[in-house]
Amino acid sequence: MIGLLLPAVAGAAAVGTVAMGAYHPNSPLFGPVIGRGPPAGRRVYLTFDDGPNPTATEAILDALAAAAVPAAFFMVGDHVRRFPALARRVASGAGVRHEIGNHTEHHVKLHVAGPARIRQELESAHRAIVDATGRRPRVFRAPHGYRNPFVGRAARRLGYRVFGWTFGVWDSDRPMPDEIRRRVRTKLRPGAIVLLHDGDGYDPAGDRRPTAHALPGIIADARALGYEFGSLTELCP
Numbered sequence: 001m002i003g004l005l006l007p008a009v010a011g012a013a014a015v016g017t018v019a020m021g022a023y024h025p026n027s028p029l030f031g032p033v034i035g036r037g038p039p040a041g042r043r044v045y046l047t048f049d050d051g052p053n054p055t056a057t058e059a060i061l062d063a064l065a066a067a068a069v070p071a072a073f074f075m076v077g078d079h080v081r082r083f084p085a086l087a088r089r090v091a092s093g094a095g096v097r098h099e100i101g102n103h104t105e106h107h108v109k110l111h112v113a114g115p116a117r118i119r120q121e122l123e124s125a126h127r128a129i130v131d132a133t134g135r136r137p138r139v140f141r142a143p144h145g146y147r148n149p150f151v152g153r154a155a156r157r158l159g160y161r162v163f164g165w166t167f168g169v170w171d172s173d174r175p176m177p178d179e180i181r182r183r184v185r186t187k188l189r190p191g192a193i194v195l196l197h198d199g200d201g202y203d204p205a206g207d208r209r210p211t212a213h214a215l216p217g218i219i220a221d222a223r224a225l226g227y228e229f230g231s232l233t234e235l236c237p
């Protein structure tokens, strides 16, 4: 009986390992991923996914500029094509240099996609960002963090570093701004890459105002706790 059970257990463990690699944003199983900064010191990193977005991106840029805080924006190619002026505003940054990242053309769950589709998703978003902003993105984040072995290969072809994140706060569920702010404050720790959303991966004009409204308080809280804001480029080896 034990002899019969063991292969099944080993098989389940292998499936579990692969699932961990597919679903966990920072798993190195399918290639190197940067999921946090150095735990020594007091630097944290703000990242915004799924934009550009007409309800929130400008307000977020204004809040970042007012506080001189750099951030990274992982953009959906289709949204860049719809709102190229917003993408350009991110690139101009109003005095702050923000990192612009690739987040696929259509916010596709890549772990179930084949190599051709994955390449197409990354290359198409790359082109949209270059055309709209004149900047070559150097960083990539997979939608939901879902990957398979072809994702790292496609990202490397474009010269990207792949990023995960340290924590999110489910701001995409649109809790009240004070609640978003509270969640970030309680989870903040040295080196954290914070996942927030200036857009909605599946709705180009999805409402992200709660995140925009929460941002000045998030920045104030972090600084009161002694944190400084860094740029993801510092973490690229």
Ligand SMILES: [Zn+2]
Residues within 6 Å of the ligand: 049, 050, 103, 107, 142, 143, 144, 201
């Ligand atoms: Zn996303």
